[in-house]
Amino acid sequence: MTSGVYRWMLPIVFALALPSVAWADWGALNMPVGVTEISGKVHALHMRIFYWCCVIGAGVFAVMFYSMFKHRKSKGAVPADFHESTTVEVAWTIVPLVILIVMAIPAAKVLIEMEDFSDSEMSIKVTGYQWRWQYEYLDEDISFFSQLNPAHNVARQLDSGVDTEQFEHYLKDVDNPLVVPVGTKIRFLHTAADVIHSWWVPDFAVKKDSIPGFINENWARIDTPGVYRGKCTELCGRDHGFMPIVVHAVSQEEFDTWVGEQQTKTAAADMDSIRQWSQQELLATGSQVYNANCMSCHQKEGQGIPGMFPAIAGSDVVTGDIDAHVRTVIHGVANSAMQPFGSRLSDVDLAAVITYQRNAFGNGTGDTLQPSHMRSLRQGLSQTALDVTPDNLKGVN
Amino acid sequence: MSYSDKAHDHPGHDEHDDHHHGPAPGLMRWVTTTNHKDIGTLYLWFSLIMFFIGGGMALVIRAELGSPGLQFVDPMFFNSMTTMHAIVMIFGVVMPAFVGLANWMIPMMIGAPDMALPRLNNWSFWIMPFAFTIMLSTLFMDSGGPAGGWTLYPPLVLQMGDSFAFVIFAIHFLGISSVMGSINIVATIFNMRPPGMTMMKMPMFVWTWLITAYLLIATMPVFAGAVTMLLTDRFFGTSFFSAAGGGDPVMFQHIFWFFGHPEVYILILPAFGIVSSIIPTFARKPLFGYDSMVYATASIAFLSFIVWAHHMFTTGMPLAGELFFMFSTMMISVPTGVKVFNWVATMWRGSMSFETPMLFAIGFVIMFTIGGLSGLMLAITPADIQYHDTYFVVAHFHYVLVPGAIYSLMAATYYWIPKWTGNMYDEKLGKLHFWISTIFVNVLFFPMHFVGLAGMPRRIPDYNNIFADWNFIATIGAFGFGFSQLLFVYIILKCIKGGKEATSEVWEGARGLEWTVASPAPYHTFEVAPPIDANTITR
Numbered sequence: 050m051t052s053g054v055y056r057w058m059l060p061i062v063f064a065l066a067l068p069s070v071a072w073a074d075w076g077a078l079n080m081p082v083g084v085t086e087i088s089g090k091v092h093a094l095h096m097r098i099f100y101w102c103c104v105i106g107a108g109v110f111a112v113m114f115y116s117m118f119k120h121r122k123s124k125g126a127v128p129a130d131f132h133e134s135t136t137v138e139v140a141w142t143i144v145p146l147v148i149l150i151v152m153a154i155p156a157a158k159v160l161i162e163m164e165d166f167s168d169s170e171m172s173i174k175v176t177g178y179q180w181r182w183q184y185e186y187l188d189e190d191i192s193f194f195s196q197l198n199p200a201h202n203v204a205r206q207l208d209s210g211v212d213t214e215q216f217e218h219y220l221k222d223v224d225n226p227l228v229v230p231v232g233t234k235i236r237f238l239h240t241a242a243d244v245i246h247s248w249w250v251p252d253f254a255v256k257k258d259s260i261p262g263f264i265n266e267n268w269a270r271i272d273t274p275g276v277y278r279g280k281c282t283e284l285c286g287r288d289h290g291f292m293p294i295v296v297h298a299v300s301q302e303e304f305d306t307w308v309g310e311q312q313t314k315t316a317a318a319d320m321d322s323i324r325q326w327s328q329q330e331l332l333a334t335g336s337q338v339y340n341a342n343c344m345s346c347h348q349k350e351g352q353g354i355p356g357m358f359p360a361i362a363g364s365d366v367v368t369g370d371i372d373a374h375v376r377t378v379i380h381g382v383a384n385s386a387m388q389p390f391g392s393r394l395s396d397v398d399l400a401a402v403i404t405y406q407r408n409a410f411g412n413g414t415g416d417t418l419q420p421s422h423m424r425s426l427r428q429g430l431s432q433t434a435l436d437v438t439p440d441n442l443k444g445v446n
Numbered sequence: 447m448s449y450s451d452k453a454h455d456h457p458g459h460d461e462h463d464d465h466h467h468g469p470a471p472g473l474m475r476w477v478t479t480t481n482h483k484d485i486g487t488l489y490l491w492f493s494l495i496m497f498f499i500g501g502g503m504a505l506v507i508r509a510e511l512g513s514p515g516l517q518f519v520d521p522m523f524f525n526s527m528t529t530m531h532a533i534v535m536i537f538g539v540v541m542p543a544f545v546g547l548a549n550w551m552i553p554m555m556i557g558a559p560d561m562a563l564p565r566l567n568n569w570s571f572w573i574m575p576f577a578f579t580i581m582l583s584t585l586f587m588d589s590g591g592p593a594g595g596w597t598l599y600p601p602l603v604l605q606m607g608d609s610f611a612f613v614i615f616a617i618h619f620l621g622i623s624s625v626m627g628s629i630n631i632v633a634t635i636f637n638m639r640p641p642g643m644t645m646m647k648m649p650m651f652v653w654t655w656l657i658t659a660y661l662l663i664a665t666m667p668v669f670a671g672a673v674t675m676l677l678t679d680r681f682f683g684t685s686f687f688s689a690a691g692g693g694d695p696v697m698f699q700h701i702f703w704f705f706g707h708p709e710v711y712i713l714i715l716p717a718f719g720i721v722s723s724i725i726p727t728f729a730r731k732p733l734f735g736y737d738s739m740v741y742a743t744a745s746i747a748f749l750s751f752i753v754w755a756h757h758m759f760t761t762g763m764p765l766a767g768e769l770f771f772m773f774s775t776m777m778i779s780v781p782t783g784v785k786v787f788n789w790v791a792t793m794w795r796g797s798m799s800f801e802t803p804m805l806f807a808i809g810f811v812i813m814f815t816i817g818g819l820s821g822l823m824l825a826i827t828p829a830d831i832q833y834h835d836t837y838f839v840v841a842h843f844h845y846v847l848v849p850g851a852i853y854s855l856m857a858a859t860y861y862w863i864p865k866w867t868g869n870m871y872d873e874k875l876g877k878l879h880f881w882i883s884t885i886f887v888n889v890l891f892f893p894m895h896f897v898g899l900a901g902m903p904r905r906i907p908d909y910n911n912i913f914a915d916w917n918f919i920a921t922i923g924a925f926g927f928g929f930s931q932l933l934f935v936y937i938i939l940k941c942i943k944g945g946k947e948a949t950s951e952v953w954e955g956a957r958g959l960e961w962t963v964a965s966p967a968p969y970h971t972f973e974v975a976p977p978i979d980a981n982t983i984t985r
Contacts, residue, residue, distance in 0.1 A: 077912050078896040080832055087828075095829045102819035109815060113790050117808070122730070122797045129795040132732040132985075141787045142780060149776045152826065157769055159828040164765045205908055207516040219514060219910045239762075244602040245695060247760055247835060251901045256831050258761045260696060261601060262689020265762035282760075282835040282903045284595045286602055287522045290906030345521075356588020357522065357607060384680065386605045 081251050084273045084298070088254035090159045098152055105148075163254075166266045169236035173227070177239075177246025177259035177281065178393055179386065180288035180345070184227050187238075191311045194393060196341060197291050198222040203340075205291060206349070221278040226295035230304040231271045239265040243388050244286060250279035250294055258283055271298040286386060288345050322396040322420040328404065331417060335405025338398045343406075346386055351410035358386065362410035371407070371416055375426060378403060396424045468969055477572075480564035481969065482549045487866070488571050489546025490859075493539050494935070496578065497852075500534035501928050503527045508890075508924035510907055511917050524907040525593035526585060532596035536713065537620050538578055540847070543855045544716040545570070545627045548655050551862065552631065554960040554967065555649045557976045558638035563630045570627040577619035584609040595905060597706070598673065600687040600698050604680050614677045621666040628659035628666075635659075642978030646740070649958055649984045650733060653740050654719030657747045661708045661715070664751075669705035672698060696761050703754035711750045714814075714846060715743060717854030718785060721807045723958070723984065724861050725789055728804035729796030730955035735788040736985045742781035742788075749778045759830050768827050775825040779818065786815055801953070802876030806857035809849055809884055817845030820895070835905075838898030844891045848927075849884070856883075856934065863941055864948035868966030871941040879937060882930040890923030958984040 082092045120126045174185040181196035197205075201220055204211035213219045229235055239248055241259035249256040253269040271277075279294035299307070343361070347353050351361035361367055366374050378399065379391030390399065400423040407414040469475045469484065476488060506527045510518050519527070549567065553560055561567050585591040589607020592598070603610070635648070635656050648656075675686040676698070685691020687698045718739075726733045733739065755763060755771040763771075789811050798804070820842040824830050833839055856879075864870050893916035898904075902913045909917065948965040959982050963971045976982060 077900045077916070080899045081901075091828045091832055094826055095823070095832065098823050098826050098829065102822060106815060106819055109786060109790060110812060113793065113808075113811070116790070116793045116795070117798060117800075120729075120794065120796050120798055122799045126795070126797040128729065128731040128797040130731070131795075132734050132792075133736065133738075137787075137791070138735055138738045138784065142784060145780050145783045149779065153773060153776060156772065156826045156828055160768060160772070161765065163828060163831070164768070205516060207520055209515070211515075213514045214911050220908060221910050244605070245599060249835075249903070251832060254828070254832055256760050256834060260689075260761070263694075263696070263762070280901070280903050280906075284525070284599070284602065284905045286594075286605065287520075287525065289525075290521065290903075290908050354520075354522070357590055384604055 083252040083254055084271050084275065084277065085253050085269050086272070087159070087163055087269070088252060090162070091254040094156055094159055097155070101148060101152065166236055166268050169234045169268055171230075171233055172236045172238060173229070174238040174240070175248050175259065177241035177243075177248065177285065177292075179243050179286050179388055180281075180292040181393075182227075182246075182248070182292065182294060183242075183393065186308075189308050189311075191308065191315070193225050193311075195223045195225045195227065195295070197293060198224060199337075199341065202291070218278065220291060221280070221293045221295070223293055223295045226276070226297045228297045228299060228304060228307050229271065230301045231274050231298050232301070234268055234270045237267045237269070239267060242392065245283050246281050246285045246292070247283035248279070248294060249282045250277050250296055252277040252279075253296075256282060271296075274298050274300060291345075318395060318397070322424050325421070326397075326400070326419060328408075328417045331401045331404040332408060334397065335401035335403075336409070338394065338402040339405055339409075342390065342394070343402065351406070351412075361406050362412065364412075367406050368412050368414055371403075371418070374403060374407070375399075375418070375423075379427065391427060396420045396427065399423050399427070478568070480560075480568050482553050482561045482564070482567065483866075483967065483969065485561075485567050485571050486546045486548075486550030489542045489549060489574075492571075492574060493543035493546060493855075494938075496534055496538035496542070497931070499582070500531050500539055501931065503531040503534065505924060505928050507531060508921045511909075512921040513918060514909055514911050514914050516908055519907070521907045522590065522593055525595075525905065526591040528905055529592045529594065529596050530582070530585065533581065533592070534578075535847070536596070536709070537617075538574075540713050540851050540855070541624065542574060544655070544658070544713075545624075545631075547651075547716070547720070547855075547858055547862075548627075548631055550866065551960060552634060552652055552655060553638065554963065554971055555652050555958060556635065556638060556643050557640045557959045557972045557978070557982075558634060559970060559973050560638075561630050562633035562637050566626050567630055570623045570630065573619050573623040577616045577623065580612050580619070581616035584612050587612070597699075597702060598676060599702075600676060600679065600695050603676060604687075606680075610680055611677065614673050617673050618670055621670045624662050625666050628662040631655055631659040632663070640972075640975030640978060643983070646737070647978065647983045647985060649719075650722035650736070650739055651716065651719035654715040654722075654743055657743050658712050658715045661712050661747055661750065665705040665708045665712075668701060669709075672701040672705065675701075696758070699758050699761060700755065703757045704751070706757065707754040708747070708750045710843075711746060713851050715747070717810065717814075717851050718743065720854045720858045720861075721789065721810050724803050724807040724857055725792050725811075726984070727861075727953050727955045727957070728801060728807075729793050729798050731792060731796040732957075732985060733788070734791035734794075735784075738784055739788055742784040745781040746778060749774060749781070753778060756825060756827075756830070759827050760834050772825060772827040776822065779822050779825070782818055786811060786818070797955075799954075801860075802871070802873060802880055803857045803861035805877065805880040806853050806860065809880065810853040810857060813845055813849030813853070813887070817842055817847075817850055820845065833898065835903055836898040837894040837902045837904055840904050841891050841894035841898060844894070848891065849887050856880075859934075859938070861953075862960075863938065864952045865960060865963075865965050865967055867942050867945075868948055868964075869941050869943075869945035870948050870952075871937050871945060875933065875937050875940075879930065879933045882933070883927060886923045886926035886930060888923070890920050890927050893917070893920050893923075958982065 080092055080095050082089055172187040174187055176183040181194050183194050185192040201216055201222060203209060204213050239257045239259040241261045243261060246259040247256060248259060255267050255269050257265045257267045275298055277296045281289060281292040346358035347361045353360035366377055379389060381387045381389035397420045400418045400420040403418050407416045479485060510524055587609040589609045592606060592613045594603035635652060678684040679686050679688060685693040687693045687695045722733055722739060753771060753775045755767060756775045759768060824833055824842060860871060860876055897913045897916045902909055950964050951961050952965060959976060962982060
């Protein structure tokens with residue numbers, strides 16, 4: 050743990066003993082070697098080009114500094130009058146060119162390997178949302194969302210007063226990690242639902258943009274079981290810094306067990322959306338859903354940010370016709386940060402959050418929306434999606 | 447004896463004429479001026495003011511990043527700051543400063559009485575303060591300033607509120623200003639050279655600006671087209687960049703970087719010209735390999751048009767595209783290397799002294815080379831997939847832009863300010879400014895390489911504790927560097943007020959036409975074409 054005093058001392062230590070500080074914690078200084086064959090090769094390329102750069106830099110700077118010490122006026126140096134030489138110009142064009150070719154060949158080889166998506170053994174579709182990831186196992190019929198660990202989500206709020214140092218993996222932990230088997234060539238299919246995101250796990254040397262309307266490919270074969278962490282690397286709006294990636298790489302047997310558990314869970318969720326919920330239950334669940342999905346824009350007390358994100362408290366939409374409210378949440382609002390949540394929240398979550406919004410923040414409409422009602426409503430709405438014109442959403446944005 | 451003195455002694459001049467030749471009195475002088483020196487001064491002051499506005503934004507960013515957790519600003523405002531910081535620094539600081547130097551120096555370097563199109567020149571400048579007022583005013587509007595990054599990638603940028611229209615409007619004006627300024631520079635260089643000043647005798651600064659002006663004329667309209675498509679996508683229901691309507695968000699990135707990559711060289715080629723003027727002066731030896739310097743600059747400009755997609759290696763390009771852009775990008779290091787080697791060869795066996803301009807020029811060569819070498823690393827596509835959008839990239843482009851482009855501007859200021867004001871600046875303070883800046887700029891940007899390689903993405907307001915120490919150091923460097931620039935302002939003001947009187951030559955080893963006129967340079971110079979001989983050309 051880093052105390053305040055220690056931090057103030059660091060710059061001094063840095064100035065006095067750069068090498069010792071620099072070598073003390075190599076892990077936070079350099080690219081990881083990673084856990085795939087490709088990531089190892091990328092690391093080797095990185096180190097090779099880095100050493101070339103060091104050699105070139107050292108050579109150029111050595112000549113410069115020698116010249117600056119020897120050829121100075123104060124030492125009585127008399128200027129020579131040479132000012133051109135075709136021979137040296139040609140030499141220092143050809144030599145770098147040769148170095149470049151020496152570098153380009155292995156780089157091209159690795160690149161060709163990286164782009165070979167053939168013979169993959171399983172496929173996972175990764176969809177970027179503002180601001181979470183959706184993972185769909187195309188062969189196992191498993192699908193879930195993965196977003197920032199709720200405790201970290203509280204700690205990262207402006208002036209939260211929570212000490213972030215208590216979390217070892219602050220902003221690098223999620224509620225539902227991606228679970229994959231080791232030793233399997235996994236093909237990732239990247240796309241996005243709203244804006245461009247980018248899925249990066251440094252230990253796999255995998256980084257690909259998730260682009261709405263397009264599908265990008267990528268692959269990894271993980272050699273070592275473990276927990277690997279990454280981040281979204283394409284600016285995707287307000288909470289770009291808060292959509293981490295966590296991958297659990299496990300043995301094939303463990304993976305199979307996990308797949309079984311997931312399928313049971315899906316069945317349980319289905320049961321949940323059919324049963325009758327009390328308003329209290331809905332409010333409790335709704336509060337959690339609100340904090341995870343709505344709070345970053347509409348704010349903790351539902352007050353919004355005037356001009357940018359409309360308020361929930363006292364909103365015409367939320368306190369008015371419930372159908373318009375449901376439509377807004379499900380379909381979003383075009384050309385704004387309000388996303389269509391219909392595709393990313395379950396019937397239970399949707400019903401709960403709508404119930405919560407209509408009763409919290411002094412809205413007090415007393416309405417309750419049952420998950421089962423939500424379910425049938427959603428099926429009906431999908432056929433009337435075109436009815437949503439901007440006029441229906443007046444006052445939303 | 448200076449040529450302009452001679453011009454005023456000319457029998458055709460009487461007192462009445464001379465009266466008309468002086469600057470107009472009062473504030474209106476600056477509004478209505480068509481004099482290249484006045485307009486150059488306006489550009490330079492504008493750029494200096496914007497430097498502190500953009501720098502203030504950088505300090506907001508670094509303050510927030512000083513430790514983990516959110517302490518000062520909302521993430522949305524943080525994003526506005528990173529976006530605005532880039533827009534201000536690129537379009538409000540580096541570009542106008544180079545245009546200001548071009549205005550002041552190009553006519554004096556080639557022996558022309560003024561710019562070819564003086565009224566256009568006035569207009570080019572006066573558009574800028576208005577454009578930036580519009581741009582900065584969005585920060586105070588309800589829907590906030592642009593927060594999608596200076597690259598304006600859709601669909602994110604289309605989520606912006608109505609203030610987006612103001613951003614586009616301001617960008618169009620800045621583009622018009624740049625294109626008009628460039629046309630003026632090209633027209634001046636081609637038409638205003640006196641007999642004997644052949645193309646291959648022009649000072650390197652003039653050459654690099656000629657090539658830069660062509661880059662601007664070629665790319666600014668492309669940028670204008672791209673942002674206009676954003677405007678119609680946002681407000682008029684088109685779908686150029688929306689897949690749902692049959693468009694392609696990646697197409698924007700191609701168009702943007704077709705402008706954006708040459709833009710990077712727009713920000714550095716004039717710097718090459720400045721350094722190529724300063725190093726020979728203080729090495730007391732002509733620039734080594736003048737011809738190859740010209741050809742290298744032209745090659746860099748040409749290559750800058752065929753490397754744009756190296757900004758997009760993670761967007762899912764076909765393999766052939768990735769290979770092509772990797773090879774073409776690596777090629778750029780060849781002419782760039784030639785330039786660095788030529789500067790070193792110019793210093794070699796010279797008779798060097800280290801006044802402030804030379805210190806900044808040497809600082810430029812060393813730290814620009816560091817930025818260039820990390821650029822070569824970024825060209826290696828498989829490695830770039832790891833570096834892309836991390837702090838490693840932030841470190842790279844700040845090394846070429848701050849101790850690169852900004853250092854060249856400081857070097858130029860110290861080099862030519864005696865010619866502008868007629869007074870020498872305070873050498874002791876100048877050197878102090880150099881050393882403080884150089885220490886802090888490295889404390890600021892060097893740690894960014896480490897956190898980037900270790901996995902810290904760019905454009906994030908908060909991070910894991912493993913990055914805390916290096917970020918804290920970078921924040922110290924940022925505040926140190928930022929506040930030491932107040933010293934720069936003090937030195938400039940002190941130099942304007944007074945100081946040791948400057949001779950017309952100013953520097954012992956200086957060669958070129960600008961050093962043949964009196965210091966301060968008279969309001970009008972070279973009304974009669976000067977003779978061009980071995981003493982008045984730089985090569």
